[in-house]
Amino acid sequence: MMNTGKTKVTTPSDREIMITREFNAPRALVYDAYTRPELIRRWLGVQPGWSMAVCEVDLRVGGTYRYQWRGPDGMSMGMRGVYWEIVPREKLVSSEKFDEAWYQGDAMGTVEFRENAGRTTITTTIRYDSQEIRDAVLKSPMEQGMAAAFNTLEELLASL
Numbered sequence: 001m002m003n004t005g006k007t008k009v010t011t012p013s014d015r016e017i018m019i020t021r022e023f024n025a026p027r028a029l030v031y032d033a034y035t036r037p038e039l040i041r042r043w044l045g046v047q048p049g050w051s052m053a054v055c056e057v058d059l060r061v062g063g064t065y066r067y068q069w070r071g072p073d074g075m076s077m078g079m080r081g082v083y084w085e086i087v088p089r090e091k092l093v094s095s096e097k098f099d100e101a102w103y104q105g106d107a108m109g110t111v112e113f114r115e116n117a118g119r120t121t122i123t124t125t126i127r128y129d130s131q132e133i134r135d136a137v138l139k140s141p142m143e144q145g146m147a148a149a150f151n152t153l154e155e156l157l158a159s160l
Helices: 027-035 131-139 142-159
Strands: 002-004 007-010 016-023 051-057 064-070 076-087 091-098 107-116 119-128
Touching (some): 016 142, 027 142, 119 131, 131 142
Antiparallel strands (some): 002 007, 007 016, 016 119, 051 064, 091 107, 107 119
16 A cells, blocks of 8 residues: 555555554654644644644543644635544544545544654554545545655654
8 A cells, every 4th residue: 555654554454444653752652642632733634734623532431532624725624423432542532424425435544552662653544435445545645645645644653
């Protein structure tokens, strides 16, 4: 698959996309960057011209999250989901649904955090309803967007 710099994207099954990235930061700090709104706002989807206008996190099983970005010329993009499993500093499982659905069906994401010698590897696996949907997502700019977000996250972690 694709290796955008330090971000590796693979397809472990016909319905899944796996994104892996290592960070020079302890697991607790990387986990906080994924779960604390004041940190999420500083890296997730924040590309030139874009900002996160809404970042709500109810971090509990059955709790929800909501993100909304504002871009150039008043453009807006939002997504939400429900947390299905939470193992603090180890694993987050949640659904993903965009306001303006650009693919059919639902997606479930699992983020795993593994630390070794002060470095943390994040493995994100997203499972779609079909191979066709997964393939359509692979053809989108998702890979470049994830790599850019992880580059911003790397800078944020280095500053904390």
